[in-house]
Amino acid sequence: MWRDDLRGIFYIALKDLRAYYLKPPNISWGMLFPFALILAFALRQPGEMRDLVPGLLGMTVLFGTTSMEAIVITFERRIGALERLMLAPVSLPALLLGKVVGGMAFGLVTTVAVLAVAVAVLGLWGINWPLLALALVLSAAAFSALGAFVSVAVREVFEAQTLANFFRFPMVFLCGVFVPLASMPPALRLLARFLPLTYTVEALRGALSGATFWIAGADLLALGGFAVILFALAARILTTRLD
Amino acid sequence: MCACGAIRGQPRETVGSTSPQDAEAIQVLDLTKYYDDPSAGSGQALLAVDHISFTVPQGQVFGFLGPNGAGKTTTIRMLTGLTRPTEGSACILGYDLATEITRIKKAIGVVPETSNLYDELSARDNLVFMGQLYGVPRQERGERADALLQRFRLWEKRNTPFAKLSKGMKRALTVAAALVHQPQLVFLDEPTTGLDILSARSLRALIRQLREEGVTVFLTTHYLEEAERLCDQVALIVKGRLVALDTVEGLKARVRGRAAVEVTVGPRAGERLSFTAEDVATALRLALAEAKQQGRPVLSVRTVGPTLEDAFIELTGLSAEVMLVEKGGR
Numbered sequence: 367m368w369r370d371d372l373r374g375i376f377y378i379a380l381k382d383l384r385a386y387y388l389k390p391p392n393i394s395w396g397m398l399f400p401f402a403l404i405l406a407f408a409l410r411q412p413g414e415m416r417d418l419v420p421g422l423l424g425m426t427v428l429f430g431t432t433s434m435e436a437i438v439i440t441f442e443r444r445i446g447a448l449e450r451l452m453l454a455p456v457s458l459p460a461l462l463l464g465k466v467v468g469g470m471a472f473g474l475v476t477t478v479a480v481l482a483v484a485v486a487v488l489g490l491w492g493i494n495w496p497l498l499a500l501a502l503v504l505s506a507a508a509f510s511a512l513g514a515f516v517s518v519a520v521r522e523v524f525e526a527q528t529l530a531n532f533f534r535f536p537m538v539f540l541c542g543v544f545v546p547l548a549s550m551p552p553a554l555r556l557l558a559r560f561l562p563l564t565y566t567v568e569a570l571r572g573a574l575s576g577a578t579f580w581i582a583g584a585d586l587l588a589l590g591g592f593a594v595i596l597f598a599l600a601a602r603i604l605t606t607r608l609d
Numbered sequence: 610m611c612a613c614g615a616i617r618g619q620p621r622e623t624v625g626s627t628s629p630q631d632a633e634a635i636q637v638l639d640l641t642k643y644y645d646d647p648s649a650g651s652g653q654a655l656l657a658v659d660h661i662s663f664t665v666p667q668g669q670v671f672g673f674l675g676p677n678g679a680g681k682t683t684t685i686r687m688l689t690g691l692t693r694p695t696e697g698s699a700c701i702l703g704y705d706l707a708t709e710i711t712r713i714k715k716a717i718g719v720v721p722e723t724s725n726l727y728d729e730l731s732a733r734d735n736l737v738f739m740g741q742l743y744g745v746p747r748q749e750r751g752e753r754a755d756a757l758l759q760r761f762r763l764w765e766k767r768n769t770p771f772a773k774l775s776k777g778m779k780r781a782l783t784v785a786a787a788l789v790h791q792p793q794l795v796f797l798d799e800p801t802t803g804l805d806i807l808s809a810r811s812l813r814a815l816i817r818q819l820r821e822e823g824v825t826v827f828l829t830t831h832y833l834e835e836a837e838r839l840c841d842q843v844a845l846i847v848k849g850r851l852v853a854l855d856t857v858e859g860l861k862a863r864v865r866g867r868a869a870v871e872v873t874v875g876p877r878a879g880e881r882l883s884f885t886a887e888d889v890a891t892a893l894r895l896a897l898a899e900a901k902q903q904g905r906p907v908l909s910v911r912t913v914g915p916t917l918e919d920a921f922i923e924l925t926g927l928s929a930e931v932m933l934v935e936k937g938g939r
Contacts, residue, residue, distance in 0.1 A: 374742060449691060455711045456711075
């Protein structure tokens, strides 16, 4: 049975990448959005770009994973194609995991492109690469699970985008992307602790400054926790739809 | 509980050697489904399928007939694991629906009412993807996909995205996708709805061919004539309840003793008036009187035996038009 599930996860993710994510318009849009952000900040505050890199990378992985995934799952549900997957000998959690892995892969591809440009242009040194990789993978998992949760909780594609934005935009302002957490009021600092992007930005900031795994350990654990909880919620909602 | 027997899912080639022809592919006992009914207020439930029980012998074409909303699709959705029964049990190919759904899914093929493959993938890639999901060995996926594309006359369109195929081709490819893993049992939900005459005929030929190959076919259709031509057994479901279950001949025999006359009237050839009565003479008198009243010449007269449509009307109390009008007819 686990072999059926593993096979299902792999081929569902591969199919989503081929059918949706890796289409030229999606790749170009996935790249365009973060580069437009970088350009805007580079023009506005050229001296502070290094400080902004963790936040921009965090936003790239957040939008890269959730934007398309929420649409893909809702769209497939609407046209009945998701039901086609549910007829296959793959458990529902494995089916959903395949979708999540597809979204993760796309988010990571766009983030790595932004990272490459940041490293080349800003000449970042002393990066803890294994920590950076782990932080990006766990962040992609948490945000992709958020995309899955949003898409199974609604019925229409526009509802998925609205609900995704309900989570995404507060995170952009509350999680230390533009404004350091330390300079925010205590209530907002507390609220930020319930949002996964906070831990992404902290972990990436640590990795980019060469911090050890131990320093970023709590952030990595928190990201892993968000990924598991959001995925479990999404799987639960999808399962209850069978009743 | 169903006593799930030992018909366990075997590759199609070995079905004949391990399972007797009269073994049961599907056993259903008291299957029931309630849905929440938002329009009826909180706590209210809509009874979609009401304690139905039936068996489908292996290798047969089993027709599941009823008007729209009768519970046909809900029954298929329960038997294929898309929705959970509220009550009752079922065994599919010897596997318990409640506990062995993955095994069941491996051994069955499903053609849903809507053609729901992937718009962005080509015809061939859709079939290969299905082979991947069902664990068809890598070296066989391409071969099976190509064979199905040729069998369904889609070879020329193998590289065309699903979205750009005609409605008939989409339907044919959806059927092909359900056969990639060579299932022992195929569920076909309204397979010919919306198809042109040639495509529908081709699909009916395929169903006969599947039957010859030993595959069990569970067919829902609202075309009574289609069911009459294809099915070994027919179940009639109305408002979630089974009202009859028999062979086509058995159902017809229930309305025998009534005679029907069909009169073709002019002035344009082809329009027919049908009358049913206790005897041929009465039916003929009624038909001729109607033609005379309409002032139309009688071009030909023939007596016809009871059809499945007659049996349907007699056993369900519904008119046969209910089936066609609700689905748009053809």
